[in-house]
Amino acid sequence: MVNDAASSLPDPGATSHEVLAHLQSGKCTTKALISEYLNFLETTGKRLGAVVEVFSQSALQEAEASDARRMAGETLGVLEGIPFTAKMNICTEEGTTDASSAMLAGFEAGVDATVVQKMRSAGAILVGKSSCDEFAMGASNESSAHGVVRNPWDESRVPGGSSGGAAALAGAFGWAIHLGSDTGGSIRQPAAFCSATGMKPTWGRVSRRGLIAFGSSLDQIGPLARDAKDCQIALEVLQGSDPLDATSLSFSESSKEPIRKIGWIRQGFGEGIDASIREQVEAARSILEKDGIEFVEVSLPTMAQANACYQVIATAEASSNLARYDGIHVGKRLSSNDLEELYSSSRSSGFGAEVRRRILLGTFVLSSGYIDAYYGRAQSVRQEIREEILSALDDVDALMMPVSPFAPFKIGERIDDPLALYACDILTVTANLAGVPAVAVPCAFDNEGLPVGMQWLGKHGDDHRLLQLASLWQELNDTWKSVPQGGQS
């Protein structure tokens, strides 16, 4: 029976929508599918350090229940039987939600985040929790309390971050949807590093309730998967106004027409961007042009300040969001008879170096005497960036540039140089600052066989239009279909 089922399983690189059709046609049971996916998580997923917890028992039970529903002819969810994972900073009823931090070691949220509830209601099956940088702060997944995550295309390299675990899983193997979060590129950059498709929705489109906050005005939950269509199906499920998140809204697309005119962001191809990355994305442009997509050059001069602006705002909000981990209510406590001492020792030992650095920076930029020079100025720059992006989007349907200025780097290569790590974000933070949607797709592999990604930014609410464009690209180019050799279990 097991052999029969295994022989009829989908290909390792199959998309979720292909798997949906596969299950629908009865080629395999959900139980067989989930069972094999759990096997992938336990072997490759754990070897890469990408998955922290695997929920075998509950997932198999749910798979059986799903099979029973299918047999009984009941109405099935749009993601019926599809495995999904949640990033370690997204609350789930089972398991722990520690944001990959020693501060929250063993923390059980006890409730599902709204996004997890929605995935479950759509029939998807929670199979595990993916690793990430501590409190989602990082671009290399080297700051996770659960250890480094490895890039499935070259295991000596980083998968990007902070949703590195989710991206490594999505790059290594198909079938599933992975929920990540993106504050300054944390979905898109690892997606680009691991050759997965990932999207950061319009800020407010997807409920943040149940997401452990980092920079609330920038944070957004989104899907990572094999292709744009998977992301589209997932986004349909995830989106919508949530009474438990006052900033969540229902959005509609600015137009029903497909994207035909793209702005080529000059600053996305300038100094600091590796030549190999530029060339690959330029080649992609030619392919799209041949299909009749029109390109125009646009200049976003304020983008030069985007990363500085981002570092100020994100750390400011983080310094406040992480204040609740004080050793009194939630989080690691080192006992002391002195309150100050309790706070400082608990927080010093619970938080890792990068998180402490950002809390200190964020506290500084909000401090009396400095707030105008740092936080205040960053707010004005943010406003300028937003206006610049929106005015550029008046003339074009989407904007295009690479995701990362360079290819996946070696584990340990940048870890001692925070500024070199912050440079990973220069092309991704713009979308977060402006609150606009952005989709990252595999573009090509470079000379060394490492993935190169590119991204499109759209108007607020144009998430599905961007995904449509991404689907068009994925029809024209099949880079996304590759699966790494080591990724097959």
Next chain:
Amino acid sequence: MSWNTVVGLEIHAQMATQSKMFCACRRQAGAVPNSNICPVCVGWPGALPVLQGEAVRCAIRAAICLGCDIQELSRFDRKNYFYPDLPKGYQISQFYHPYALGGSIPFTRDDGSAAVLPLVRIHMEEDAGKSSHEEDGTSRIDLNRCSSPLLEIVSEPLLMSGTEAASCVRSVRALLRWVGVCDGDMEKGNLRCDVNVSVMPEEAVEFGTRAELKNLNSFVSIERSVVVETARQIEVIEGGGQVVQETRLWDQDKEVTASMRGKEDSPDYRYFPEPDLPVVWITEDDIQQQSGSLPEMPEDRRQRWLKEYDFPEREVVPLLSRRENGDYLESLILEGVKPASASNWFRGEILKQLNEREERIEVFPVTAQSLALVIKAVEEDRISVATGKELLQKSLDKGSDLKTLLESTDEQVQDEGALGEWVDQVLSENEDAVNKIRGGDDRAIGFLVGQVMKLSKGQAHPKKVQELMRARI
């Protein structure tokens, strides 16, 4: 040198809402510690605040009755500080863009003139929890109060004494209670007040350096602390020193203020816009809806009562201190009681009972309907005033229904035949007294009437008895 005192107020009023400000938890005083809490109000990772409409409506009512300029657009900010009863590590407040600007508080100046204290602003914010420190050194934290809605009312520093400050706080309390925004019990902490005090030479134009006084939990502390602090500051200056800007704590027992922290030690709250909450829109419609549902305001009621009921001014003032009291009084009148006796009964009996029972009229067990029956019986001479009061007392003591008690009470005997028999009997048994009266000493008539009342077991109508008696003597 002659000195002037300059006083400004910062009043914190807990809004009397059913639920908290950013979650649907019950806002309830005196509940079992940590029983009215949820992920949102305890800052559980992943939980987000959602502004409850009830708190905003309540805040709008406060702003209307203080005559503020309500802002169409306002927003929340985070006030960051660490404290064990603040589980998020920040308080959600309105720092940069409060929802109401301006406005004023009517009050009485020390010279007796009516005045208004201009307000700078009112903003909404959430309350923190409560810490209690045990003698053995342990501390306990109750998070029930976390995220309860508060209003902070900030005045210009334009008062001249502690009595004026107390008068203002009384006035705010009366207004907020009137419109149901705040219960206004200082001793329970649902109305709290900080006072800024500075002194300046009489002829000076620039304010002196101010000290902020905290821990004022009664009107007496407000009055006294200003007096004491004024004296302290004058002494400092006259002794050649300088007043420093600082926060001082009032010690009610010792009647002194003591430095809590200087300006340089004051916490840096690092205010920034709360990213988890959208801006607050208050439309003209929202304001109309609230002002339309506001009760008649005290001044309007005063005017109307003076005109409609012909109450003397001195009677009206105490009746206006709480809206519910006046509502009860008016119910008596609506039930057919004459305004004058409604006022007499209310000021005499009801207020006395409420005081003794330490109870509010809202929970007073005797309804206006049944009390009106008793008062009308008195008005119509069917029972005596004394009997009426006894019935009320009995109903309260035994918890029995006043209407039933009234129905089972014998009415006063007014029939001249029956009264005549009692009068004749008393007159014949008290010849001495009768002779005294005949001799011109009228004092004995009271004694004789009393004897009839005794004989009739209180049933006789005293006025009629007296009339009959005089006719016979």
